[in-house]
Amino acid sequence: MITRRHWLTGTAAAAAAAQTIQGAARNIVVASSNGLRACARAMEILKGGGDTLDAVIAGVNINEEDPEDDSVGYGGLPNEEGVVELDASVMHGPTRRGGSVAGLRGIKTPSKVARLVMEQTDHIMLVGEGALRFAKAYGFREENLLTEKSRLAWLVWKRSLRDAGGHNNWSDGLDAPPSKATAELRRMFPGVSDELLAYAWDRAVNPPAGTINCLALNSKGEISGVTTTSGLAWKIPGRVGDSPILGAGLYVDQDVGGAGSTGRGEENIRVAGAHTIVENLRHGMTPKEACLDALKRIARNYDNDRERLARFDISFYALRKDGAYAGASLWSGAARRGQLRPRQFAVNDGDRSRLENCGYLLER
Numbered sequence: 268m269i270t271r272r273h274w275l276t277g278t279a280a281a282a283a284a285a286q287t288i289q290g291a292a293r294n295i296v297v298a299s300s301n302g303l304r305a306c307a308r309a310m311e312i313l314k315g316g317g318d319t320l321d322a323v324i325a326g327v328n329i330n331e332e333d334p335e336d337d338s339v340g341y342g343g344l345p346n347e348e349g350v351v352e353l354d355a356s357v358m359h360g361p362t363r364r365g366g367s368v369a370g371l372r373g374i375k376t377p378s379k380v381a382r383l384v385m386e387q388t389d390h391i392m393l394v395g396e397g398a399l400r401f402a403k404a405y406g407f408r409e410e411n412l413l414t415e416k417s418r419l420a421w422l423v424w425k426r427s428l429r430d431a432g433g434h435n436n437w438s439d440g441l442d443a444p445p446s447k448a449t450a451e452l453r454r455m456f457p458g459v460s461d462e463l464l465a466y467a468w469d470r471a472v473n474p475p476a477g478t479i480n481c482l483a484l485n486s487k488g489e490i491s492g493v494t495t496t497s498g499l500a501w502k503i504p505g506r507v508g509d510s511p512i513l514g515a516g517l518y519v520d521q522d523v524g525g526a527g528s529t530g531r532g533e534e535n536i537r538v539a540g541a542h543t544i545v546e547n548l549r550h551g552m553t554p555k556e557a558c559l560d561a562l563k564r565i566a567r568n569y570d571n572d573r574e575r576l577a578r579f580d581i582s583f584y585a586l587r588k589d590g591a592y593a594g595a596s597l598w599s600g601a602a603r604r605g606q607l608r609p610r611q612f613a614v615n616d617g618d619r620s621r622l623e624n625c626g627y628l629l630e631r
Contacts, residue, residue, distance in 0.1 A: 292488035293590045296322070298481040298613040299529045299582065300622060301336060304329045306615035309483050314617075319491035320359045323481040324378050327495050330479045331376045334414045337470070338477020341375045342414040343497020344470060346504045349421050351412035353377040354511040355495035357385060360521035367511035370395040373409035374402045378495045381511070392511060416466070419459065424471035424501055474500035478510055480517065480527030482586040490588060492517050492525040499532070508532025514542035523549045524588045526557070530581030530597075538564040544585050554585035555626045558595035562628040565597065573629065582625060584612055595626040607631055 294313045296306040305326030312322035331340030338344070345351045355377035356367035366385025369392060371377045380402045384393050393401050403409060413421075456464065478496035494517040496510040509516035509532035516532065518541035519525035526544035528535050535541075540561045547557035561583055569575045582596040594612030601608060610625040 291590075292484055292486055292588060293616065294484070294486050295586065295590050295592065295616045296326070296481065296483045296614070296620075297584050297586045297592045297594070298326070299479050299527075299584065299594075300611045300613060301330060301338070301477065302326065302479050302481055302613040303620040303622070305479060305481050306613045306620040309481060310615045310617065310620075313483060313485050318359075319361075319483040319485050319489050320357060320382065320493075322483045322485075323491055323493045324357065324382060326481050326483075327378050327479050327493050328376055331378060331495060334416070336477075336479075337417055337420070337497070339479050339495055339497055340377070341412050342417050343412065344417050344474065344500035345413055345421050345497075346502045346506070348504055349413065349418065350504065351417070351497055352502075352504070352506075353412070353495070353497055354507060354516075355381045355493065356511045356513055356517045357381045357493045358491060358513060358517055358519035358525070359385065360490040360519050360525070363521060365391060365513045365517075365519070367392045367513065368394065368398040368402075369507040369511040370505055371398045371402070373399060373412065374407050375410070375412065376407075378493050380405075380407065381493075381495075391513065394507070395505070416463065419456065419463065420467040420470040421501070423464075423467040424474070427471050470500065478508075478516070478529040478532075480529055480584055482519075482525045482527060482584060482592075484524075484586055484588065484590060488588055490519055490521060490525050490586065492519045492527055492586075494527045494529075496529075509535040509540070512536060514539045516541060518542045518545050520545050520549070522588070524554075524586050526583060526585045528581060528583050531579040534565045534568070534579065534581055537568060540565075540581075540583060544583060548585065548587050554587055554591050554593035555595055558583040558585050558593055559626060559628055562595060562597050566628060576629065580610070582610055582612070590616075593626060594623065595628070597628050599627040599630040 296309040309322035309326035334342035353371045354369045358365040480494040482492040484490045494510045526541040543561045544557040586592045596610035611622040
C-alpha cells in the first residue's frame, strides 16, 4: 500500500533527480579504453558545432578502419570459419531514433550503415546478407576484412583445438608448454616474426572480447552514442552479441543520458545493461552507482560465485545529461604480461583525451 508519506518522499526524490539532470551541459566525450583517438576526433566535431551523432561515428571510424584494432572493423578477429562479422548500433538523442546492423560482412564501417538504417528506413536492425545488400545499395564497397595478422591468429587458434581425446585434425604440439608451442609455431610459419607469432598465440589462447563504445554530449544538452565491434573471436558464424542491440550494448535517452558496454555481450543482454543504467540515472543514481547496479545484476545471475564470474569481464560506461560520467567493470583489473592493470576508459572534456580508472564490483 502506498501511503501519502511514501508518495511525497518518492515525488521529492524524483524531482531532485530531475533537477540534477537538468544541470548545465558541456561538451564531453566518453569511450572505452581503446577510444582515446575517437574521443579526440569527436571533440573536434563538437567544438565545431557538429551534431553529436556525427561526432561519435567519426570517432569510432578511426577504430573501424584501423587494422591494428583487432576487436573492431577491418582486421577484427574472425568467426570460427575465418570470416569477419561486424555488429554496430547508433542512437541519436535529439531525434530519439536508433539503428543497427548485425553479422555484417565485407564492410569496414558498420556504424555508418547502422546510421543509414536509422535515417533511411523505418526499421531498427538489419542483419547478415540483407544488411550487406543494403550497404552496397548505398555505395559501400565490399572488401575482405581479414588482415594477414588476424588470419594468422585464426590459423593458430585452429591448430590449438583439441577434442576430448586430445586429437586435432590440423597439427600437433600446441598443447605443449609455451616454449615448445612457440618452437612448433616457428616451424609452421617460418616467415613470420617472433613478435607476430607471440601475438597470434596470445590471441588464440586468450581471445579478446573487445568493442568500442562512444558517447558524446554537447553544450546544448544533446547526446548520442555508438557501439561497434567485430564480436567475440572464433564465434559460431551468425553469433550476435550485445553491441547492435538497443538497450544492451547501447542506449540513449535525450532526457537523461546514455550508456554503453564492452566485454562479455551475452551477460549484458541478459540484464539489458545500457537501458538499466539509463533508468537508474533517471531515478537519481550517479553514473558510477548506475553502472555498478547493472554489474550486480550480472553477478546475481551467477549467484555471486566468484569462481564462475572470474571467467569473463564486462565494462559499462555512462554519461548523464549534465555531463557527469563514469565507467565501471565487473573486476578491478586484468592481468597483462604478468601484471594486474586496472580497467580504464577514455574521456575528453575539451582538452586532450585521457584515461581514467573504472570503478569495479569485484577485486581480483
